[in-house]
Amino acid sequence: MISNSDISDLFKLMGNLLDLHGENEFKSRSYATASFRLDKYPKPIISMPAEDRQQIEGVGKGIYAKLDELIATGTIAELDSLLAKTPKGVLEMMKIKGIGPKKVRTIWLELEIESVGELLYACNENRLVGLNGFGAKTQDAVIKSIEFMQSNSGKLHFDVAEMEARTIIKEMNAVSITAEPLAELARRCEIVNEIELLVAGGFSPILSKSVEDCMAVAGYDLHSSTENQLQFKGASKIVEVKIRFADAENYEAMKFQYTPTPEFLEVVGFDKSTFSSEADFFTQKQLPFIIPEMRENKDTLAWATTIKDVENIIQFNHLKGCIHNHSVWSDGSNTVEEMANACMDLGLEYFVISDHSKTAVYANGLQVDRILKQQEEINKLNQKFAASGNPFRVFKSIESDILGDGSLDYEEEILKTFDLVIASVHSNLKMDEEKANMRVIRAIENPYTRILGHPTGRLLLSRPGYPVNHKLMIDACAANNVVIELNAHPYRLDLDWRWINYAQEKGVMISIDPDAHEIAGINDMYYGVCVARKAGLLAANVLNTKTLAEFEKWLRR
Ligand SMILES: [Zn+2]
Ligand SMILES: [Zn+2]
Structure with a gap:
């Protein structure tokens, strides 16, 4: 039976949706x-005779009809x-505290944002502050509210x-317990479902109690325990934490056993009884x-076996330059x-402002x-250096927008003033595969495009990428000598690492770019390196491992 509060909720939603769609304010207010x-009415509305319902105070005439x-x-x-005409993500946005339906409408229509995740990303890029009627305070409230909402997603x-x-781990170290990550964290997975840690020391009531105390400080309560293993949950925590214990004798074996996926262990034929050490295991096999x-899986295993020396796989200290960054000239903070x-200060040799x-x-x-003015500023800066x-x-x-027809954003005479052009899709993200392929490939074929930026536009945990055909895209980059970006922002990590092998096979270089909007963002290159290592990306195939001299040569082709 529909309660008064259910009815009240529906009418509230109705009023909010009217505001969201920009309908008559008078009407929305009456709802x-x-x-x-x-909601406040003392008797169950549903069981009242229709005539009596019309006596309820404060309810307008048009609304009685809706109630009936x-x-x-x-x-x-x-x-x-x-x-029906409200995207699901926009409905979700209406649950965010601190912004009413009218503000959601502005965000939806002016920023083309259609999901909570996209909105959080936009806030982190300082986009909301520029909107009419918004301020830094609203933006902060929105961030807090979304982070809380996402805290339920697991x-x-x-x-x-x-x-x-x-x-x-820091809490544990403080009481002389050492621990390190296993599983998804140790494998540097872009999405983590559970934090799993290995504690050095055999399972004992004393050690277990100490771990429990540390976890309590970090905000977790013991949820369950089995032999050698504790499981923790926290009221305000998104994922659970699993703690395993290993004495010195078993430590290496357990670390090896609980780092890979079960699939990987199966394909390599892991057998605990014959395991001596990690290095030994690989030699044996x-x-x-x-x-x-x-x-990870049989594909990563197959690719790994072709790599002669693991030192050739990309590491953070291989990077020599920082490509794709924003400044106060557009939406950056510095x-x-x-x-x-x-x-x-990071020891890099060059910086590319896009x-x-x-x-x-x-x-x-x-x-x-403004482009010409910015270029003057850059000339002066280089002269100063x-x-x-x-x-x-x-x-x-x-970072030139790829327009609806796949063309770039400026005339040739402007495009040729840049040292390099990054082409990215930012608008009209909703498209079918045919359209996505056309736009992206036309942009790749533009002679001024040197790097394809965040090639699918995805935002992890909040927005899938547009449905571009990865093979066609990478083939086009190979044919046109265009580099593909691995956008290193932890929300993007786009190109997906699962496609890096194919790019390497086709001779397409990858640029690990932070897309930094502030100084702190430069460090995001670390996350790009983490996922690039999952794919066994060789340092030699990464554009920004080139020295300054090599990079200048590459710019001149
Ligand atoms: Zn971009
Ligand atoms: Zn960018």
Whole structure:
């Protein structure tokens, strides 16, 4: 039986949807009032005679008719039709505290955001602050609210999971317990479903109690325990934590056993009884050493066996340059110089600034006159470096929008002023495979495109990429000598590492780009390296492992 509060909720939703779709404010307000009155009404509305219902105070005439319709049919046709034209993600956004339906409408229509995850990403890029009626306070409230909502989804981005594990391990270290990650974290998976740690020391009531205390400080309660294993949950935590214990004798074997997927153990034929050490195991199986990141499945195993020396697989310290970054010229928080200095501090040799292009109005994209001004600024900066004998270089780039027809955002005479052009899709993400292929491949074929930016537009845990055919895309990059980006933002990690092998086979280079919008973002290259290692990406196939001299040569083709 439909309760007063159910009826009240439906009318509230109705009012909110009317606001969301920009209908008459008077009408939406009357639904809001009715919702309030119906919720407070002391008798069950559903069992009242129709005439009596019309006596309920504060409910307008048009609304009585809807109430009758609801009670007679169990639904309201107008509500159904409003729901039908509202994307699911936009409905979700209406649950965010701190923004009402009118603000959601602005976000939806002006930023083309249709899911909660996209909205969080936009907040982190400082997009909301620029909207009419929004401010930093609203943006912060939205971030907090979304983070809370996502806390129920049961999965974490790798960066958050890794930080959480570090916090736990730090608590343990403080009482002289050592521990390290196993499973998904040890394999550097882009999405983590459970944090699994190996504690050094045999399972004992004393050690177990100490671990429990550390976990309590980190916000977790013991949920269950079996022999050698504790399982923790936290009221405000997204994923569970599994703790395993190993004494010195079993430590290496357990670490080896609980790092790979079960599939990997099966294909390599792992047998605990014949295991002596990790290195020994691979020798016994006549396999080269396989890095933990690649202990995933038969495909990664097959690729791993072709790698002569694991030292050739990309590492963070192989990187020599930082490509694809934003500054205050578009939607970044730092100046070009500040970003360049931060790269220098990391020991890098060059920095490529790729602010947004003119179509990206929401991101303060650069019109032609501002491009010329920015390039002047970069020239001066490079002169300043040169004058002080500093070989560090800043290169002029742009993240040019790939338009609906696959063309780039500027005329040839502007495109040719850049050292390199990154082409990315940012708008009209909803398209079928045919359209996606056409747009992306046309952009790849543009002679000015040197790098294809975040090739599917996905946002992990919140937005699938557009359905581009990866093989066709990579083949086109091979044919046109275009580099594919591995966007290293932990939400993107796009190109998906599962396609890196194919790119390597086709001779397509990968650029591990932070897409940094502030200094701190530069470090995201680390996450790109993590997932690139899952694919066994060789340092030699990574564009930004080139030295400055090699990179300049590559720019000149
Ligand atoms: Zn982009
Ligand atoms: Zn970007």
